[in-house]
Amino acid sequence: MGFPGTWMTESESVVYRVVPKCACSTIGQIMYYSDHGTFFEGDIHDATQGLHKWAREESQAAIKANVKTHSSYAFTCVRNPYTRILSSFFDKICGIQRNGKRYRGNLVPLLIQKYGIEVGGEDGTEEFDQVKSFRRFLLFARDTIRWRRPMDPDIHWSAMSGHVSTFIVNGGRYDRIFWTEQFNEGMQQVLDAIETPKDVVLKEVPRFNESEGHGPKRLHPVEDYFDDLSMHLVYEIYKRDFELFKYDFENPGNKMPIGEIDLDEVHAKLGD
Template sequence: MGFPGTWMTESESVVYRVVPKCACSTIGQIMFYSDHGSFFDGDIHDATTGLHKWALEASQPKIERAVRARQTYAFTCVRNPYTRILSSFFDKICGIQRNGRRYRGNLVPLLVQKYGVEVGGDDGKQEFDQIASFRRFLLFARDTIRWKKPMEPDIHWSAMAGHVSTFIVNGGRYNHILFTEDFNAGMQTVLENITVAHPVDLAQIPRFNESEGHGPKRAHPVEAYFDDLSMHLMWEIYKRDFQLFRYDFDNPGRKLPKGPVDLDEVHAKLGD
């Protein structure tokens, strides 16, 4: 299986396991900048040079060697499951993507037809009941994750623990897991533990939010979207995410985790 979703600087200073919807665009650009002194011109997910990626065949042996030797600092980044799934809904389901089309072609029509989800019309800009539509989408997300119906789960709403675990199961070990909600502090820890060709001042780094502006703005506070049933579904889908990454399941309005990640626990529980 190797190391899907893993990126590494060309200088091999650091290895990063991508978790979708968890600041991955900004992290990729910081890694690119630390080697080259400039940002990639475009979406870092489209870069095929300047950064090693598991998706690029020529990069695979280099990434595999670095990860298995455990000499290269390795990290990943996680996010509150409540805000992550909301972000996926507004960006991927309600939003028009960079190519001018809906995400994954027939996905949105399927959601409209089978689950009664509204997405703000053809352009995603019309008024609609965000709360009711989100809760219907959450039911769909649960069905894809639990039963792989009506389709396989998408990487943007499959559990973070699943993404994080492939790296461990195949022989890697994380040195650090940072929180999207406390990004600068967590990323500073990474930078202090690696050698970079070009110093990175996190206070000056722009946020590369490639999903910004794709969909409608969230009209309500996070907790308004989650009633008892929604929270029950969240626990069913993301129980390990809440537990391992210390996020507060009982209070959807609390963005910050309750404490630091216990790396030993993560490796023990996700290394099966």
């Protein structure tokens, strides 16, 4: 199976397992900059050179050799499950993508038809009941994850623990997992632990939020989108994410972690 979603600098200074919707654009750009002294022009997800990616066939041997021998520092980044699924909804379901089209072509029409979701009209600018539509989207997300219908789960709303685990199951080991909510602190610890060809001054790095502006603005506080049923669905989908990455399931309004991530626990529970 290899190491899907894994990126590595060309200098092999660091290895990163991408978790969608968890600052991956910014992290990818920092890695690119740390080798080349410039940022990639455009979305780092589109880069086909300058950064090893498992999706590039010519990168696979180098990544595999490095990860199997744990030759470089390896890390990933996670995010509160409540804010992550909300972000996925506004970006991927309500938003128009970089190519000027809806995400995954017929996905949104399917959701409108089967789940009664509204997305703000053709261009996502019309008013609609965000809370009601989001809760219906949550049912759809649960259906894809539990029963793989009406389609397989999408990487942007499948559980973070699933992404994180493929790296471990196939022989990798993380040196650090940090939270999006404490990004500067976590990313700085990674940079302090590695040697890079170019120095990175973290406070001078712009935020590369490639999903920003794709969809309508969130009108309500996070907790308003989650009633008892929604919280139950979120727990059903993301139970391991809350437990392993120490987020507060009881309070959707608290995006901050409530404990320290135990790397040994993560490797033990996701490595089987």
